[in-house]
Amino acid sequence: MKKKAWLIAAGLTMAIGGAVANTVYFRPWSINTFFNRVSLTEGLDSPQILSDLRLFESWGLRGHNAKLDDISDAHEASKLARARRDLDTLLGYQRAKLSAEEQLSYDTMRIALTHQLAGEAFRYHDYPINQLWGEQLTLPNFLVNTHQISDLTDAEHYVARLRAIPAKLAQVRAKLAEREQRGIVAPHFALAKSLLGMSEFVAKPVEQNPLYLSFADKLSQSKDITVEQGQQQLALARDAIVQQVYPAYRQLIADTEALARSHHRDDGVWALPNGEAYYAWKLKGHTSTSLTPEQVHQLGLKEVARIEGEMRTILLAQGESATDVGAAMKKLGEDPRFQYSDNEAGRQKILDDYQRILQETQAALPKAFGHIPSATLTVKRIPAFGEKTAPGAYYEGPATDGSRPGVFFANLYDIKGSPRWSMRTLAFHEGVPGHHLQTAIAREQRDLPLFRRFTWHTAYGEGWALYAERLADEMGLAPDPYDKLGRLRDELFRATRLVVDTGLHAKRWTREQAVEYMQSHTGMTEGDVVIEIERYLVDPGQACAYKIGMLKILELRERAKTRLGEGFDLRRFHDLVLRSGPLPLSLLESQVDNWIAAGGKA
Numbered sequence: 001m002k003k004k005a006w007l008i009a010a011g012l013t014m015a016i017g018g019a020v021a022n023t024v025y026f027r028p029w030s031i032n033t034f035f036n037r038v039s040l041t042e043g044l045d046s047p048q049i050l051s052d053l054r055l056f057e058s059w060g061l062r063g064h065n066a067k068l069d070d071i072s073d074a075h076e077a078s079k080l081a082r083a084r085r086d087l088d089t090l091l092g093y094q095r096a097k098l099s100a101e102e103q104l105s106y107d108t109m110r111i112a113l114t115h116q117l118a119g120e121a122f123r124y125h126d127y128p129i130n131q132l133w134g135e136q137l138t139l140p141n142f143l144v145n146t147h148q149i150s151d152l153t154d155a156e157h158y159v160a161r162l163r164a165i166p167a168k169l170a171q172v173r174a175k176l177a178e179r180e181q182r183g184i185v186a187p188h189f190a191l192a193k194s195l196l197g198m199s200e201f202v203a204k205p206v207e208q209n210p211l212y213l214s215f216a217d218k219l220s221q222s223k224d225i226t227v228e229q230g231q232q233q234l235a236l237a238r239d240a241i242v243q244q245v246y247p248a249y250r251q252l253i254a255d256t257e258a259l260a261r262s263h264h265r266d267d268g269v270w271a272l273p274n275g276e277a278y279y280a281w282k283l284k285g286h287t288s289t290s291l292t293p294e295q296v297h298q299l300g301l302k303e304v305a306r307i308e309g310e311m312r313t314i315l316l317a318q319g320e321s322a323t324d325v326g327a328a329m330k331k332l333g334e335d336p337r338f339q340y341s342d343n344e345a346g347r348q349k350i351l352d353d354y355q356r357i358l359q360e361t362q363a364a365l366p367k368a369f370g371h372i373p374s375a376t377l378t379v380k381r382i383p384a385f386g387e388k389t390a391p392g393a394y395y396e397g398p399a400t401d402g403s404r405p406g407v408f409f410a411n412l413y414d415i416k417g418s419p420r421w422s423m424r425t426l427a428f429h430e431g432v433p434g435h436h437l438q439t440a441i442a443r444e445q446r447d448l449p450l451f452r453r454f455t456w457h458t459a460y461g462e463g464w465a466l467y468a469e470r471l472a473d474e475m476g477l478a479p480d481p482y483d484k485l486g487r488l489r490d491e492l493f494r495a496t497r498l499v500v501d502t503g504l505h506a507k508r509w510t511r512e513q514a515v516e517y518m519q520s521h522t523g524m525t526e527g528d529v530v531i532e533i534e535r536y537l538v539d540p541g542q543a544c545a546y547k548i549g550m551l552k553i554l555e556l557r558e559r560a561k562t563r564l565g566e567g568f569d570l571r572r573f574h575d576l577v578l579r580s581g582p583l584p585l586s587l588l589e590s591q592v593d594n595w596i597a598a599g600g601k602a
Contacts, residue, residue, distance in 0.1 A: 300498025329523030463549015
């Protein structure tokens with residue numbers, strides 16, 4: 001059995017190697033071979049992505065599960081050089097001779113590579129340490145939530161990854177030093193909150209650290225690991241955490257403390273060298289449009305006014321005050337009718353209710369979708385080591401081999417941030433018909449090139465999830481008027497993002513200005529708003545993609561309904577949008593226009 005697995009693995013390795021070599025030294029014989037070479041090279045370059053997707057485990061290829069990604073600046077430079085070669089190769093194909101599907105893949109990859117290379121001037125503008133997605137958070141989160149333990153080899157790989165943490169954090173420290181020399185340092189709050197999280201992480205006794213606890217839990221659940229083997233691996237993990245992980249984190253803490261003592265700004269990226277150009281590049285990448293910051297800002301103001309008008313109508317119908325929408329929603333957020341108990345039982349009830357909502361929604365999907373993915377979905381609480389600074393929720397996609405479901409992570413740190421009227425909308429967004437449905441369908445499209453199945457375009461992905469909130473309401477899945485208010489409040493929240501993101505990064509708003517604007521309009525708790533504003537400050541432009549993507553999908557749906565008339569089929573429209581995989585908005589529009597011209601057929 002082992003020999004057969006080895007032969008299969010060796011054959012796959014040679015096939016991959018042949019594809020890679022054929023593309024590096026010669027132009028591939030078919031453009032689809034080239035597309036897959038780009039995807040495979042990118043995947044082989046990232047052992048953490050391979051562990052997430054689990055593309056090769058069934059073939060016996062598992063060595064990547066013992067490694068962590070190389071994030072050094074030198075490696076980043078090599079990736080840019082590879083992108084330049086890939087773009088040159090892509091442009092060598094005659095687009096006019098390609099099939100319609102190949103042309104769509106060609107255009108998608110061209111846009112992505114062109115944007116990546118346009119950002120070369122900004123390769124040092126990111127913040128390796130921050131409170132949202134800094135390496136100090138994503139690394140333990142990856143090991144806890146993504147690294148799977150099925151047998152002894154998986155356990156040994158986990159220990160190897162623990163031992164590799166010092167080298168990776170040394171790369172983080174080098175990146176911090178390089179950026180400081182270039183005048184690029186994260187906002188002070190990001191450093192301070194990262195320090196707090198790291199200090200708490202290393203202050204725990206090893207037996208209480210999530211790296212240890214999650215490993216112990218996974219070992220106990222494996223049927224292929226004996227008790228003796230599990231105890232041995234757990235002891236090795238404990239030694240690695242004590243002798244390597246904790247010291248590496250303490251070194252990173254010391255470097256971050258030095259930065260925090262010397263740098264005190266909390267400004268948007270306009271304050272960075274070449275900051276305005278950087279923001280324009282980020283905004284274009286996330287929205288996949290050429291909208292200027294001012295155009296996005298004005299769109300936000302317009303949408304805020306429109307949505308508040310709709311909310312006033314519902315508030316008045318329920319006998320609520322509608323003079324100040326933000327104040328009314330704040331009052332409803334504090335209303336005991338909509339609150340859960342602030343204890344572990346209350347938090348578990350929230351998770352149970354989310355799961356129930358998702359099950360109800362899953363059953364209703366055939367009304368609006370012709371294709372339902374097979375990947376399952378579960379709800380979990382955001383791990384304690386990250387919940388204080390994490391957003392309200394996020395989603396992680398399923399493994400391609402079915403070994404891990406999609407996961408909707410809910411932040412339950414401040415239970416007042418989860419009133420009952422907000423929960424359906426959040427479940428629709430992160431789960432179905434939102435992120436999980438979109439991601440699972442894309443990953444199951446085996447006739448598409450790999451990069452089309454697994455790539456990410458923010459305006460498409462987040463635009464779809466925001467559209468899904470409205471769609472679920474249209475499907476009758478939020479019948480209570482307060483649930484409708486919750487849906488509109490979340491759409492209003494996304495509209496205020498257009499205002500505050502451009503305000504912070506283009507109009508030089510202060511952090512306090514942005515907090516006041518968002519809180520006054522949405523009625524969200526101050527704690528939730530602060531987390532959001534601080535998120536936008538370390539991830540410029542991303543927050544603008546939701547509303548812009550949603551508006552484009554709605555525009556395309558209305559165009560199709562108008563032009564096709566009785567021939568319009570909502571299920572076919574959704575299948576077209578989702579089964580094409582994530583696309584820049586301009587290409588999605590072309591797809592829909594072509595579908596309309598063909599009569600809206602399946």
